[in-house]
Amino acid sequence: MLNMMNMDVLCIRRWPGFLVAALLLLLPAVAGAKNIYKYQDENGIWHFTDRAPAEEVPFETVYMEREPEPRIRLRQEGSKESPVYLVFNDFWGPVEIELKLLDAVNVLSEPPLPARFIVPGQQERTLVGLGPLDPGRSYQFRLGMSSVPGRPISQPVDNIVVLPPFADGEQFPVSQGFQGVKTHTTTDSEYAIDIAMPVGTPIHAARAGIVMDVEEDFNRGGANLEKFGDKANHVRILHDDGTMALYAHLDLASVNVRPGARIRAGEKIARSGNTGFSSGPHLHFAIQQNIGMELISLPFRFRATDGEPLVPRADQLLQGSPGNY
Secondary structure (H helix, E strand, C coil): CCCCEEEEEEEEEEECCEEEEECCCCCCCCCCCCCEEEEECCCCCEEEECCCCCCCCCCEEECCCCCCCCCEEEEEEECCCCEEEEEEECCCCCEEEEEEEEEEECEEEECCCCEEEEECCCEEEEEEEEEECCCCCCEEEEEEEEEEECCCCCCCCCCCEECCCCCCCCEEEEEECCCCCCCCCCCCCCCCEEEECCCCCEEECCCCEEEEEEECCCCCEECCHHHHCCCCCEEEEECCCCCEEEEECECCCCCCCCCCCEECCCCEEEEEECCEECCCCEEEEEEEEECCCCEEECCCEEECCCCCEECCCCCCEEECCCCCC
16 A cells, blocks of 8 residues: 655766766566456467457456556666656656755755655656766765655645445444554554445445545455555545545455546445455545645544534444435
């Protein structure tokens, strides 16, 4: 479940007359496995391929285990002596980037670092150019990069009221409320809640917005944080006020909405599951905000069936509410 990214990106040493470069791209592993499509042609021959067949051909999908793909990608342009670094934001919404020079010797940067940048969704931006402060001397550096989804908003948004994230008429218990001590001990999850529900329960948008990110390729879960911590299927939706809703631990290949789509409150977006760091089937739901290179969760209330705002509490039985909000 990608919230924030920190990378130690590049180490370069340059000496007069020759170049020694050690590329230390410590990025999350790019996916090496693709889903496999199985289908039978008109001659009865079975085919197995990583490319989906034509729409009129019946097929089965075999989902392959893989590593999460990085949503923020750094690349280098320019000359070896004066490199320029660009970042592509693969989210469908803005991201804040911070660049820092680490272990820098005789380095000049334009703009001066550290610096923060806002990169819009699905765009690439040139961020910084580097070179020697004294061209007659060698220089070296490491470039540190961090990122947080969402545009920075200095003050936490308050008075947030949303729909329960499931269908009208359904009811499910809150298994972990605000400031839960079991697993919600970080700022980005302090005001998250867990809603216990069977695998395959339809999940509906609590609020209208733009689908900022989708992950639905993981098929396992467990209580091992190191093994499963970044493997929760999820949908992140960006709201008009800059906050974001996170719906996590979704079922394999269950998302109904595409990245970049605008959806309405109450619209079905996925099915619940038990993927990632999870000890049992449930939905992890949070409203989050970037307050300036820090992702925090925000208190919120659900609109109850009588129309009144309701603060979710542990062991409370939530009921779905009708209508858009």
